[in-house]
Amino acid sequence: MAHVLLIDDDPELLADQVRHAFPPPANRVEVARTGAEGVARVRAERPDAVLLDLRLPDRTGLEVFEEIRALDARVPVVFVTLSKAADAAIEAMRRGALDYLFKPVDPAQLRRVIGEAVEVGRRMREPAVLTETPPDEDGGGAIVGACPAMREVYKAVGRVSAQDVAVLITGESGTGKEVIARAIYQHSKRADKPFLALNCAAIPEPLLESELFGHEKGAFTGADRRRIGRFEQCNGGTLFLDEIGDMPLALQSKLLRVLQEQTFERVGGGETVTTDVRIISATHRDLKTRAADGTFRADLYYRLGVFTVHLPPLRERGDDLALLARYYVRRFGRELGRDVRDVSAEALDRLRAYSWPGNLRELQSVLKQALLRAVGSVLLPTMLPELSTEPPTALPPAAPTAGLAEFIGRRLGEGSESLHEEAHRELDKILLPLVMEYTRGNQFQAAKVLGVARQTLRRRLRELQIVPRFTDEPDDAP
Numbered sequence: 001m002a003h004v005l006l007i008d009d010d011p012e013l014l015a016d017q018v019r020h021a022f023p024p025p026a027n028r029v030e031v032a033r034t035g036a037e038g039v040a041r042v043r044a045e046r047p048d049a050v051l052l053d054l055r056l057p058d059r060t061g062l063e064v065f066e067e068i069r070a071l072d073a074r075v076p077v078v079f080v081t082l083s084k085a086a087d088a089a090i091e092a093m094r095r096g097a098l099d100y101l102f103k104p105v106d107p108a109q110l111r112r113v114i115g116e117a118v119e120v121g122r123r124m125r126e127p128a129v130l131t132e133t134p135p136d137e138d139g140g141g142a143i144v145g146a147c148p149a150m151r152e153v154y155k156a157v158g159r160v161s162a163q164d165v166a167v168l169i170t171g172e173s174g175t176g177k178e179v180i181a182r183a184i185y186q187h188s189k190r191a192d193k194p195f196l197a198l199n200c201a202a203i204p205e206p207l208l209e210s211e212l213f214g215h216e217k218g219a220f221t222g223a224d225r226r227r228i229g230r231f232e233q234c235n236g237g238t239l240f241l242d243e244i245g246d247m248p249l250a251l252q253s254k255l256l257r258v259l260q261e262q263t264f265e266r267v268g269g270g271e272t273v274t275t276d277v278r279i280i281s282a283t284h285r286d287l288k289t290r291a292a293d294g295t296f297r298a299d300l301y302y303r304l305g306v307f308t309v310h311l312p313p314l315r316e317r318g319d320d321l322a323l324l325a326r327y328y329v330r331r332f333g334r335e336l337g338r339d340v341r342d343v344s345a346e347a348l349d350r351l352r353a354y355s356w357p358g359n360l361r362e363l364q365s366v367l368k369q370a371l372l373r374a375v376g377s378v379l380l381p382t383m384l385p386e387l388s389t390e391p392p393t394a395l396p397p398a399a400p401t402a403g404l405a406e407f408i409g410r411r412l413g414e415g416s417e418s419l420h421e422e423a424h425r426e427l428d429k430i431l432l433p434l435v436m437e438y439t440r441g442n443q444f445q446a447a448k449v450l451g452v453a454r455q456t457l458r459r460r461l462r463e464l465q466i467v468p469r470f471t472d473e474p475d476d477a478p
């Protein structure tokens with residue numbers, strides 16, 4: 001699932017930690033002890049993420065980083081360093097490194113940061129292929145659709161990709177805004193440069209400003225060192241701002257200035273930073289109405305939407321529903337080890353009668369549930385879960401907290417020294433399936449309820465091997 005390269009002259013402890021967090025054989029963790037060996041491995045194999053020590057015997061970590069960037073600027077690099085070398089790590093982020101970790105590395109942080117790096121790399125490299133004819137075999141990156149509205153989307157992507165202008169993608173939740181953003185990026189002149197994404201709705205306002213623009217040491221309580229924001233880190237690349245309609249007004253002015261002048265100041269700093277970033281934004285909100293009623297800056301709306309791509313909801317895609325259902329059944333069938341090759345006419349009728357408020361993501365979830373019940377090579381209506389248009393109203397029965405208390409008691413007795421992490425894992429095993437069930441498998445809503453980024457939720461489900469009754473991601477498969 002993840003291929004991680006550790007470049008470190010004294011790698012034993014860290015390599016063990018990485019292998020613990022990303023165990024083989026599902027994952028591959030490799031070690032290079034010198035900068036030269038590390039660069040050679042990146043050239044030969046393009047790992048999903050590189051963990052790079054700042055001090056190496058043959059050259060500095062920053063030099064190795066520059067060599068990796070020159071080979072492929074899309075390989076996410078995370079620095080590991082002693083805290084004394086924080087300045088160099090900050091400089092590395094200014095030049096485009098994804099993040100940095102301090103030795104000794106905290107296991108939970110290691111898992112989170114590498115998990116994010118792998119996800120960032122996947123977004124850049126997994127091809128987003130626009131197609132009217134679903135492929136028989138693909139890695140999951142096909143954007144399937146042949147209805148007139150989707151053909152217009154394909155044309156729009158073709159037209160706008162080569163122009164270096166801002167793009168606004170609109171559409172209901174789960175209609176494919178992120179995959180279309182990736183398709184635009186991959187067909188653009190910046191395709192060999194980084195593509196970073198940020199969900200503006202998932203991060204609280206003060207953190208969002210720092211996440212986007214960075215901050216100086218002492219900018220606020222807890223800002224113990226300079227932080228480089230996405231706009232600086234992504235210089236030369238493309239930034240995908242998801243849920244832009246939820247960006248607070250105060251930040252909108254700062255974003256407008258970046259769009260107009262390509263400059264900004266880090267939070268709490270006076271230095272003007274220049275950046276060259278293409279912005280692709282997305283929202284499920286009606287920004288035009290928001291601009292008219294003053295909840296979104298009209299001038300920013302016009303700047304962001306120099307070019308707009310609208311994704312139709314699934315219920316307006318006509319026969320694409322059948323096309324998508326057959327494509328997903330084959331794709332997820334393979335992943336779930338079910339040899340189902342078609343969907344019966346009656347099952348398709350049931351799918352057509354439903355309004356799909358969660359769009360393609362909900363369709364994926366429903367078909368995966370059906371596949372788990374499937375016998376034979378054709379999906380029948382009886383295998384489909386109940387398709388209700390009623391929104392969820394109440395949480396399922398109370399969580400079994402007694403089990404959690406018992407677990408904590410037992411681990412205390414066993415002398416655990418990582419009880420905080422262990423108890424959180426146990427809690428998540430209870431919490432996440434319940435919330436996923438509550439939102440009927442909609443990860444976007446679930447992440448919102450939990451107050452975490454969707455990537456974080458997705459990663460946590462994967463780490464804990466949780467297969468909720470409602471699922472919506474292929475790699476949640478057992």
Ligand SMILES: Nc1ncnc2c1ncn2[C@@H]1O[C@H](COP(=O)(O)OP(=O)(O)OP(=O)(O)O)[C@@H](O)[C@H]1O
Nearest residue numbers: 142143144145173174175176177178179360361444
């Ligand atoms: N045309 C398509 N063909 C096949 N799969 C698609 C298509 N569009 C989207 N998907 C899949 O549907 C799921 C949801 O897509 P995506 O995350 O891009 O939606 P979104 O509009 O960004 O959602 P949200 O608003 O909730 O962030 C993903 O698994 C994506 O791969």
